[in-house]
Structure formats: C-alpha cells, structure tokens
Amino acid sequence: MNVIAIFDIGKTNKKVFLFDENYRIVWEKSTNLAETTDEDGFPCEDINMLKNWILDQLTELKKLSEYKLRAINFSTYGASFVYVDEEGKVLTPLNNYLKPYPEVLKENFYAKYKGEKKFAVKTASPVLGSLNSGMQIYRLKEEKPEVFEKVKYCLHLPQYLSSLSTHQYFTDITSIGCHTSLWNYKKMRYHKWVSNEGIITKLPPIHNIEVTIKIENEISVGIGLHDSSSAIIPYTINFSEPFVLLSTGTWNISMNPFNDTALTPEELQKDCLCYLQYKQKPVKSARLFGGNEHEVQTKKIAKHFGLPEDFYKEVVYDKVIISSLRVSALKNYFSCQDQNKILRESTFERRNLNDFKNYDIAYHQLMLDLVAQQILSTQLVIHNSPVKKVFVDGGFSKNSIFMNLLAQAFPEMEVYAASMAQASALGAALAIHDRWNPKPIQNDLIDLKFYKH
Template identity: 70%
Template sequence: MNVVAIFDIGKTNKKVFLFDENYRIVWEKSVNFDETVDEDGFPCEDIELLKNWIFECLAEVKNLTNYVLKAINFSTYGASFVYIDKEGKNLTPLYNYLKDYPEELKQEFYKKYKGEEVFAVKTASPVLGSLNSGMQIYRLKEEKPVLFNQVEHCLHLPQYLSFLLTGEAYSDITSIGCHTNLWNFKKMKYHKWLKKEEIIAKIPPLHFGKDIIKKEDGLAIGVGLHDSSSAIIPYTINFTEPFVLLSTGTWSISLNPFNNKPLTFEELKQDCLCYMQYTEKPVKAARLFAGNEHEIQAKRLAEHFNVPFDTFKDVYFDKKIVSNLRALNFQIVYPKKYDFDILKECPFQKRDLSTFKSYDIAYHQLMLDLVEQQVFSTNLVIHNSPVKKIFVDGGFSKNSIFMNLLAEAYPDVEVYAASMAQASALGAALAIHENWNPKPIQNDLIDLKFYKH
C-alpha cells in the first residue's frame, strides 16, 4: 500500500505517522527526549538526538515490506532557527524560544526600526522577545558576529528537517509568517530590516507548501510546515462557511481564517497574531497559555487533595456543581471586568483550595476559570466576523467540562469537539496531496461531536 510519512515534532512529543491514500493512520511511533542545555545552561531541544531519531525511523519505515513510501513531510513547532554552515553542519544549539531576551538589545532594535507599535503592526508580531524568531538571528549577529559570519542559511525547524533529507535549503511562508518579525504583512514581503542588517542573504528562497522536492529514488519530500498553520488545513479543505478553530495543546490558539482585518496594536498587545496559511492567506489568531496553566493547576490540585496527577481524566461535566459554583461566585456569564490581565493570569491561581469540599468541585472551578480566559481570547478573533461554528481540537476537545462550558458561553454558535487523528500531521500530508496521492480527498476526515448549550 502507498503511504506518506509525516514527522510531527512537538516541543514535548516527537511522532512519526504513515498515512494511507485515504488518510488513515496505518503505522505510528512516538518518543520523548530529555532536553539538553545551550551554552548559557538554558534547556533546549537536543537537535542531534532528533536528527538521529528521524534517520532511524526512516530506515525502519523503508524496511516495512507492506508499505511503499511515496512522500515525506514535516510539521513542527515554530519560532526556532537552526543555523547551518556551507557544509550543512549546525553551528549552534537549537535555542529555546522561551529563553529570556536581553532587554537592552530588544530596545535598541525597536528604536532603530520606528518603535514597537509601528514595527509590531507591520510585521503582525506581538513583541515577544525570543518567540519572535527573527530576533534570535539578530541576537546571534550582535552577540556572536564571528559565528554569524559562518552561517550559510538560517532555517526554521521544519525546513531544516526537510534539508536533512534533500540537501536543499528553503524557507516556507507558514514559518516565516508566524510572529517572527521577518515579514511585512502590508507589503507581503520581507521587512527591510533584514537587508539593512545583512541577514537577508542568509535566508533561503521561499518554497510553496504544496510543492515538493523530488529525490532521485522518486520520493517526494515536502518543505515542511509550521504546526499551527498545518493543523488548519484539514478544516479549510472540509468546511467553507465561516468557522474558528480552537487548537488546544500547551497553547490554546484560536484561529480564524475568515477574519482578514489587519491587526491593531491593541490586539497585538493582547497576544493576537497572524499565522500564514500555506496558500499565503493570513489567519487571525489569538493565543492563550491554557494547556500549560491546566498542567500547573492540575499538579497543585493533585498535591492538595493527595490524588494522582491525572485524576481529572475521570471527572465529567456536572451541571449542578457548575451552578453552585456560579452562585457562590456571583459569576455572571461572561464577560466580567477584572483588575488584572485575564489573558495573562488565570483567576484560579488566586483561589484558596481549602475552600473546596472535593477534588471534583475544585476541578470544575478550574475549568470555569480557564474557559472564562478562553472566551476572552477567542472573542479577539471572532470580533466582527460572521462565525457560525467553533471547532475544538487537541487536548481540551476530550474534556467534557471544557466543551460544555464553551458551548454555554457561545449560545449563538455551534460548538463541536473535532476529533481527527493528529490535525497538524494530517495537514502536512494533505498539503502535498497532489504530489503523491492519485485519489480524491475524502470529506469525512474529521469526526465532529456537537455540544448543545
């Protein structure tokens, strides 16, 4: 049977899937690596481990007698650059996008380029330090000029993985277009600072997501995609009326491909940004660190109630608990005014756990607080656009409390839990469909579960 192999590289989980021509997963493998540290002792991805694992997996796949490998593509987390020299060797560790950015360097940069507000609006990039991957290049150039001079290409992680197999260096719009400080969204080309700082020559030419690099053995290799942009592909293929996709994991990202109004500085300050679809259309997005917050608070709950960490998996939506908690907090359904930034701080952080009689009740309160944050965040991209449906995929789509509360918060919109095997991996497979798969794309790729409010 003909298959496509997709490497789906998250910050925590690394996975590889084989999809058949009907986009069913027929084989998979996953692994978690321990992080290593960079020269400052800051944790970062072990690029050598990752590289070796990819080659091992490919060797294993090629030995599977019942599959014929036709194509390979990549979807990985964004905001991380690999710097390679003329020989294709890595020159630095894969720096972590969570690493603190030197304040002085940041201020000097924005001062040079018309200030945070003007620059952020042009590049649709909130001011995020290392999370703006272009700033990582600027830092390398300023702090390590000798090393910087040896850089032949700056490659985002998906394109680096593609380069490992093809030896060809490219950029891709989904990686370049996501809060990197590199792209001028008004002019739809690179921002002029790259030329001024003599960086542009080190950024390889753009390659379209649907096109492939042909290998001599007939294998089609994609150039790789940024995972958030990849995850939306199955939805834009299957649904034409306006929707928002709430993609949940460590970050909860609300993506609205039907809102093409330019971002304002106010929105940027509230962690809104633009992602680029592989078709070069911008997607308005808002981010919330909700999965991360859920993990922190679930640990806190587990310690307080002396239960295993994943006890929440057995807690189901209970209407009675919710109405009692609402009455207790006089919690009118959204939106409420807060004296702190609801997008940055979950109200649950301040709650005294000893006031909850049981784990179940406390966990319901956590979900009430998280969904309240989520509604604030999602409303930033729904604003002024005719959204009819919200699809939730990823971790929270399996959480009945989250889903029921979200449906209640949006009485005029249909809210669905969308289960699809591995959205970002599937998106990367669909992007190169015409280069390996003779069959038409099925329209039943996504299973939907409707939540009534």
C-alpha cells in the first residue's frame, strides 16, 4: 500500500501518521517528549531528543513491509527557529516562544524602525516579543554575536526537520508569514530591517512547498509547513465558496482566506494578524485565548460544585437555561463600549459562583460569556468580506452549547461543526499530493454538521 508519512509536531504531542492514497490514516504513533532548559534556565523543546525521535520513526517506517513509503512531510508549531552551522549542526537550544523578551532590546529595535504601531501594521504582526520569531534572531545577533557569526542558516522548525532527511535548507512562506515580523505584507517581501541587520543572508531561499526533494530515489520529501496554515488547506481544496475557519484549541483562531484587506492598528490591538497561505495569499486572522479560558473556568466550577474536572462533557445545550440567562447577558456585552476589554478578559472571571443554583446554569453562563468574546473576535475577520459559511473545527466543534450559541449569533451565516482526521497533518499531505499520489483528491475529506440559528 502506497503511503505518505506526516510528522505533526505540537508543543506537547509529537505524532506521526501514515495516510493512504484516499487520505485515510492507516497507522499512527504519538509521544510526549520531556522538555529541557535553555542557557538561561527557561523551559524549551529538547531539539536533540526530537531529532532522534524523528530519525528513529523514519527507520521504523521504512521497515514496515505492508506499506510502501512514497512521501514524507512535516507540520509543526510556529515561531521557533533552529540555528545551524556549515555542517548542519545545531548551535543553540530551541528557544521557547513564551520566553520573556528584554524590554531594552525591544525598545531599541522599534525606535530604529518607526515605532511599534507602524511596524506592526507593515508586518501584520502584533507586538508579541519572542512570539515574533524574527525578534529571536535579532536577540541572538545582539546578545551573542559570536554565535550569530557561526550561523549558516536560520531555519523554522518544519524546515529543520525536513533537512534531517534531505540535507537541503529552505525557507517556507507559511512559516515566514506567521507573526514573525520578518515579512512586509504591503510589498510582499522581507521587511527592510532583515537586510539592514545582516540577517537576510542567513535565511535560506524561499521554496515552493508543493515541490519536493527526492531521497533514496523513490521518496518525495516536502519542506514542511506551519501548522495553522496547513490546517486550512483541506478547506480551501474542498470549498470554493467564501468561508471562515474557526480553529479551536488552546487558542481559537478565526481565519478568513477571502479577506486580504490591510490590518489597521486597531485590529492589531485586538489580536488580529495575518498568516500567509502556501500560495502566498494573506489570510486575515484573529486570535482568542478561548480554550485556555474554558479550561481555567471549568476547573473553578468543578471545584465549587464538587465535580470531576471534565463534568462539562456531560452538559448538553438547554435552550430554557439560555433564554433565562440571555436577557441580561448579551445585551450588556453589546452596550459595553470597550470591546477591547471584552476580548481581553471573559466576564465570567468576575462572576460569583454562589449566584448559580447548579453547575448546569453556571456552565451555560460560561459558554454565553465565551461566545460573546468569540463573536467579537470572529467579526473582526468577517467584516467587509463575502463570507457566508463558518466552519468550526477542534475541541469546541464538539460542544453543543458553543455551536448552538455561535449559530444564533450569526443568523445570516451557515454555521457548521467540521470534523476530519488531523487537519494540520492532512493539510501537509495534501500540499504535496501531486508528487506522490496518482489518485484525484476526494471531496468527502471533511464531515460537516449544520447548526440552525
């Protein structure tokens, strides 16, 4: 059986899948790798352990007699640079994008380049410190010039993992385009600071992600993609009518591939940003820390009512409870002028759990508060675009309260819960379809469930 292997590397879970020619998962394996610490004692990915795990899996996959490995690709979290020397040897720990960024360095940088607001608009990157991965390179150059001197290439994580098999080095547009502060979205090229600071020579050439490198005469290896950009590929392939994808997890990210209007300073303040699709088209997006908020507040409810932490999985949508809560809840949101405040913190944080007769009512209130935030976040990317459909994937797509409330909030839209096997892994496989798979791509890769408003 012809298969493609996809390494889907999250910060917590590391997975490898084999897809057959119909994009069904026929084999999978996952692991959690222990973190290490960097030179400052901050927790980070153990890049050597990850490298060894991937090489071990590749050795094992090639030995599986029932499968013929035709292709390999990678989908990984973004905002992570690996620095290699002439020999491809890693020079530093893989710095964590949550690592605090030095204030003085940040101030000096933005002072050089017309200030935070103008710079953020040009690069479609909210000012996020280490999450702007280009700023990680700048920090290395300023704080450790002797290490920077030895760097042959700065590689985003997917391209480094690909190079383990190909021994070739490339840059991928989806990784550059994910809030890195490297890309000038107005001119669709690197921002001038990348040349000014002597960094451009250390970024390998941009490579078309649909083009693979042949190894061992028969295996096509892709150069890898940023996971959020990869997750949208199955949708753009299956649906031509304009849509928004609301990808839910720790972060809820609303992505609109049909909105290429320039970001405003106000939108950037509300956590809007742009991703670049693999065909170099901007995807206007907005982030909300929704899954994290849900986790924090459900733990509080569980503790207050003496319940297991996953009690919410048994709570089903109750329109009578919603009706009784709604009268005050949503009206208050939309009469509130400070939308920034609503986006930053859920009203539930300030609620007194003693006000709720039972956990059912408390949980419905939490979901009303969360969806009120989600409406504002998603509207930022729908505004002024022809979108008529909203697809929700990830954890919240299975939450009947969230889905019903969202459908009611967008009565002019068709709202669907979408499910498929591993969206970012599937996207990475589809990106190089023509290089390994003789069959046409099927149009039933995504299961949809419609929610009436």
